[in-house]
Amino acid sequence: MNNIEVKNVSKKYDGFLLDKISFDVPAGAIVGLIGENGAGKTTTIKAILNIIKADGTVKIFNKDVKQNEKEIKQNLGVVLDDSFLSTYLTPKYINSVMKEFYNDWNEDKYYELLKQFGLPKDKLIKDFSSGMQMKLKIATAISHSPKLLILDEPTSGLDPVVRSEILDIFRKYIEEDETRSILLSSHITTDLEHISDYIVFIDKGKIILNVPTWELLEDYGVVKCSQEEFSKIKKEDYVSYKKEKYQYEVLTSDKNKIKKKYNISSIDKPSIEDIMLFYIRGER
Amino acid sequence: MIKGLLKKDLYNLASYKTTLIIVVLFCSIAIIGTDAIYWGSVIIGIIVGMISLSTFSYDEISKSNKYILTLPVTRKEIVLEKYVLAIGATILGGLLGFIVTLLVGNIMNYFRPDNLIDINIETLLATSVGGMFGISLIQSIQIPSIFKWGAEKGRIQMFIVLFVLVIIGAGAGFLLKQSGLSVDMKKLESILNNFGLVALILLSGLMYFISYKISYKIYKNKEE
Numbered sequence: 378m379n380n381i382e383v384k385n386v387s388k389k390y391d392g393f394l395l396d397k398i399s400f401d402v403p404a405g406a407i408v409g410l411i412g413e414n415g416a417g418k419t420t421t422i423k424a425i426l427n428i429i430k431a432d433g434t435v436k437i438f439n440k441d442v443k444q445n446e447k448e449i450k451q452n453l454g455v456v457l458d459d460s461f462l463s464t465y466l467t468p469k470y471i472n473s474v475m476k477e478f479y480n481d482w483n484e485d486k487y488y489e490l491l492k493q494f495g496l497p498k499d500k501l502i503k504d505f506s507s508g509m510q511m512k513l514k515i516a517t518a519i520s521h522s523p524k525l526l527i528l529d530e531p532t533s534g535l536d537p538v539v540r541s542e543i544l545d546i547f548r549k550y551i552e553e554d555e556t557r558s559i560l561l562s563s564h565i566t567t568d569l570e571h572i573s574d575y576i577v578f579i580d581k582g583k584i585i586l587n588v589p590t591w592e593l594l595e596d597y598g599v600v601k602c603s604q605e606e607f608s609k610i611k612k613e614d615y616v617s618y619k620k621e622k623y624q625y626e627v628l629t630s631d632k633n634k635i636k637k638k639y640n641i642s643s644i645d646k647p648s649i650e651d652i653m654l655f656y657i658r659g660e661r
Numbered sequence: 662m663i664k665g666l667l668k669k670d671l672y673n674l675a676s677y678k679t680t681l682i683i684v685v686l687f688c689s690i691a692i693i694g695t696d697a698i699y700w701g702s703v704i705i706g707i708i709v710g711m712i713s714l715s716t717f718s719y720d721e722i723s724k725s726n727k728y729i730l731t732l733p734v735t736r737k738e739i740v741l742e743k744y745v746l747a748i749g750a751t752i753l754g755g756l757l758g759f760i761v762t763l764l765v766g767n768i769m770n771y772f773r774p775d776n777l778i779d780i781n782i783e784t785l786l787a788t789s790v791g792g793m794f795g796i797s798l799i800q801s802i803q804i805p806s807i808f809k810w811g812a813e814k815g816r817i818q819m820f821i822v823l824f825v826l827v828i829i830g831a832g833a834g835f836l837l838k839q840s841g842l843s844v845d846m847k848k849l850e851s852i853l854n855n856f857g858l859v860a861l862i863l864l865s866g867l868m869y870f871i872s873y874k875i876s877y878k879i880y881k882n883k884e885e
Contacts, residue, residue, distance in 0.1 A: 428730045429884040447733045455731035460724040463673055470672045477665030478732050527731075 378404045379439075380525045380558040386424050386433035395420050395582045397433070402525075402575075405555040407547065409569035409590070410562040411653060412579035418562040419458075421579065422529050425560070426455065437525065451480060454518030458530035461514055464503035468496055471517055479521035490516035494542075508539040515543060519550055526550065526559045532568050540565070544572050566649040570594065578653060585656055590649075597652055598632025598644035601625070610639060617659025628655040662734040666742040669725075670716040677712050684708050685757070689765045698766055698778055699785055702758030703792035709754030710796035713747050714803060717812040727885040740808070740877045744869060747800045751865075755793040759785060790858050797865040801872035802826075808879045 381402035388395040395417045402408045410418050424431035427442050435442045437449045462471060468491055476482040491498060494512040502510060511531060518526060526547070532540045551557055563569055569576060569590070576593055578586035586593075600610075607618065607625040614635050618627040628651075629635045632644045647655070688701040720726055729739060766780040802822050807815035 423727075423885075426731050428727060430882065447735060450731065450733035453731070455728070457728055457731070460727040462728055463669060463719060463723045463725050465673050465676065465719055465723065466669070470668075474665050474669045474672070477668060478662060478734065 378556075380404050380437065380556075381425060381560060382434075382436040382439075383421070383425060384434045384436075386421070386431050386435060388420055388424055388429060388431040390420075393417070393420075393582060395424070395431070398424075398579070398582075398584055399433075400577045400584060400587050402558045402560050404558055405551070406574040407551060407559040407561060407572055408575045408577060409566075409573035410560065410577050410579065411564065411566050411569060411649065413657065414564060416579045417582040418564075418579055419529055420582075422527060422560070422562060425527065426453075451521075452524045454521070454523035454526045456511070456514045456518050456526070456528040456531050458533060461502070461510070462517075465501060467499050467501055468513055468516075469498045471502075471513070475517060475520070481521045483520055483522065486522070487516060487520035490520065508535050511535060511539070511543065515546055519546075522554075524554075524557055526557070526561075528559065528561045530562055530564070532563055532565055540568060544568060547572060566653060570649050576649060578656065580657055586652075593649060593652060594646070596631055596633075597647055598629050598635070599647045599651065599655075600627040600629060600635065600641055600644055602627065602641075606639075610635070612661070614638065617655045617661050619655065619659050626655075628652065628659060662732075662738050663742045663745065665732075666729070666734065666739065667746060670713075670719075670742070670746055673716055673719040674712060677715075681709070681712070685761055688758075689761060698762055698780065699788040701765070702755075702762045702785060702789045703795075705758035705761060706751070706754035706789060706792035707796050709757060710747070710751045710793075710800065713750030714800065714807070716743070716746065717807045717815075721812045730885060736880050737877060740873065740880050743804060743876070744873050747804060748797075748869060751793050751796050751800065754796065755789045758792060759789040787858065790861050794861045794865050797868055799823075801868040805872055805875040805879060808876045808883070 379401040383401070384399050385397045386395065386399070387397050393415070398417070398421055400408070410421065412418050420429070420431075423429045424433075425435050425437070425442065427435070427446055438452065440449060442449055462474060466474070472484055472487050475487075476484060488498070491513075494509075494516060496505075496509055496513055496516070502513065505513065515528075515531065518528075528547075532543055535543070547559055547561070551559060561569070561573065573590050576586065576588060576590050577584060597616075600615075601624050602610075604625060607627060610627060614629060614631075616628045616630050618625055628647065629644075635641060636644060685705060688705050691701055691704075720729075730736075762785055763780065763782075766778045770777050803815065806818045806822060809815065810818050
């Protein structure tokens with residue numbers, strides 16, 4: 378069962394093309410959408426939410442998002458990096474407004490979350506720090522207990538302590554009900570290593586990787602070797618390589634295979650960020 | 662859902678409370694000082710009507726348009742809400758202007774029996790409705806401009822549209838005069854006296870309706 382199904386979604390802007398993107402967000406999973414700034418993460422999220430008109434189909438809860446928008450959005454919590462209801466309101470006013478939108482808005486839960494996050498009820502949002510604003514956006518997004526959370530860069534610009542707090546909130550949200558899902562875009566990939574079940578990697582409007590996170594962390598490896606050793610490795614055995622000052626760094630998607638085949642003794646474990654950089658900057 | 666959007670806009674406008682009180686006070690003083698008391702009602706009406714449009718600026722500053730589209734609300738409802746607010750503000754402004762003028766005039770007459778202000782209810786009503794018509798015309802032009810070009814740019818475009826309308830109106834008048842068609846002014850006056858107010862209200866309704874249709878067409882395909 379998938380909570381989101383994206384099929385062949387395309388969107389063209391001047392100088393940018395989101396090119397036939399397809400991926401799923403299964404129930405019970407956290408999917409991390411990663412990529413450089415401008416790679417197409419936000420465009421993908423906007424297309425999923427029907428904020429922009431894109432080609433292709435998007436199904437949420439097995440229903441076409443263009444035809445069942447209002448019904449679907451009742452069960453959706455959204456956090457956008459740069460946009461909220463109004464910065465001239467207080468959290469108390471946000472409660473008063475949001476209960477008009479969501480049938481299942483839970484006022485007690487909202488105020489409980491505000492308390493938990495240490496957010497004042499009567500202060501104008503524009504006077505909040507960016508961490509406080511993000512916590513408020515998240516509290517607002519989960520107070521109607523939606524089945525699906527879509528979060529665009531929820532941890533950008535926040536310090537490590539707040540980021541870790543926020544990741545805990547997401548973890549708890551998923552644990553509460555296993556039919557829930559989160560689609561989370563971020564360019565801070567270390568956050569996703571800890572929390573996501575799948576990684577979808579977008580580069581220049583195309584998906585170049587869509588794999589379970591454990592696979593990235595377990596199977597991928599970086600071989601550091603001399604030019605001579607590198608010349609022996611066949612092209613089909615590595616993803617890409619980088620030529621450093623004194624050595625070659627080679628990324629493989631099957632470290633056990635390359636270890637055996639070329640009798641390599643030590644292979645480094647790359648972070649998701651390393652893998653991302655190999656894909657973007659590495660050579661083939 | 663419209664109720665939620667209305668609440669958001671009204672809370673945003675809450676900061677205008679002081680401005681509104683000052684305007685009403687200022688106009689009240691103006692009413693006391695002058696014989697042209699009817700202007701008070703028009704000014705109050707126009708200011709209240711225009712304040713409603715500043716919700717677009719609040720949305721733009723908070724970049725809330727994108728977020729609102731993620732809520733369970735249709736684009737039709739988003740457009741409709743702005744018109745409900747604008748029409749509500751126009752009616753409120755008209756009523757407020759009418760009541761304040763009537764109240765201040767009568768209070769002054771009570772305290773200053775030697776210098777009576779002559780308030781003609783019919784004229785006051787006509788002035789208030791006239792003011793409301795004026796503001797509904799401005800809103801009907803401005804709301805689609807804002808949906809198309811945004812709150813800041815939309816303001817400039819509105820003046821251009823208004824200017825073009827004045828030119829067209831003046832041109833039509835000039836052509837009418839040149840063509841030698843005579844207009845029976847007396848007949849026109851009597852029609853205006855008898856049906857003027859109703860006609861103005863109906864015309865306002867029609868303008869809002871056309872304006873709403875245009876705005877929806879623009880916003881339906883707009884990407885945030």
